[in-house]
Amino acid sequence: MHRARVTILTVLGLICFVLVVGFFMFVAQLAHDEPELTDRADGIVALTGGPERIIEAVDLLSKGHGKRLLVTGVNQGTTSHEIAKLTPKFHDEFGCCIDLDYEAANTVGNADAAQKWARAHHMQSLIIVTSSYHMPRALVEMHRALPDLDLIPYPVVSSRAAYDEWWADSGMARLLFFEYLKYLGARIRAEFYGFSDWKI
Template identity: 50%
Template sequence: MIPRRFVVAFLGAAVSLVAFGFVLFANSVMREPELQNARADGIVVLTGGQTRITEAARLLQDGRAQRLLISGVNQKIGRASLLKISGLDEKIFACCVDLGYAALNTVGNADETRRWAEALGYDRLIVVTASYHMPRSLAELARAMPSIELIPHPVAPDVLRRKVWWLDATAARLLAAEYVKFLPAAIRLVVARGVTPWQATSVTAASGTPSKS
């Protein structure tokens, strides 16, 4: 039988490791991204906030990519509503924006994006989502599309624009909840590709300045 002190020591070490990982995760999410003008074949925005779509549409309008995929669109939302949210010209929206209704979660976003990118022959994508959601999104996308280069373009919600997140209960809860979701995604990526979990959060340098979500 394993001595109790070893069990206690092991559990203590495990808790410390998870806590340290959370601090790394939170600091990574809160870090100001490097300013870039990266261009790609396509842009994918993972739904969950209106500002994400507006920001992705701005990148398309600026000529940063050829097409935009809005992944995970609610079945009840039609093209007219998304056109209004995007702020794009109707002609640009009609020619260059694709709507994905199949994805119900981040894993679904990754599968939907992979099918879209493969159909168009794209190998370089700008990824737009909330800053706290970006590490998990990159992990799932990288696992689904190992040969495609991913350029993160995080959109920062108001609650995470406060620099001292550990003094803000709402921000801390949001980051902790997302960290719990990120860990399984990182493990799946490690198993699939044999990389370290933190590589999932930095596939390439961040692109653009975070906007409010």
């Protein structure tokens, strides 16, 4: 009985150790600065969750990095006019080449909405815009939904996201840890779809 208890505690300890090491590796690979994007793609997909994501995505569109932009996961009560207020100098883009998705309620839904949109517009490449801490999970879901498309990550780094000293901010530490757990869940689910080419 004692030996069985020791074995169980040892296994649990190893699992905790692996999770902790994995968490530190997850945080270490997050982008701390926004990239200087030189690539161009057929489309741009912005996952809602903060105004910075939409602003950066519209800016990429205005600079010709993509032909159309999908903002996915928009709140049902939010209009295109209200979103356009976030980027007043790019107001015209909302009348020509920006589409809004109101159905997605989570990252899985974002990926499914992007799939439908990309297929409808016959796209072969997408720039994915979301927060730096959310990018690993977003790419897992996007690869699951769009395994044959070229996906270019554009991680948005908020000025509030102090990744360099995350351990000193309990709120940021919680955010990153729960995002890490969600990321692990996304990877496990993706295995059931036969996707195992992990690049994150």
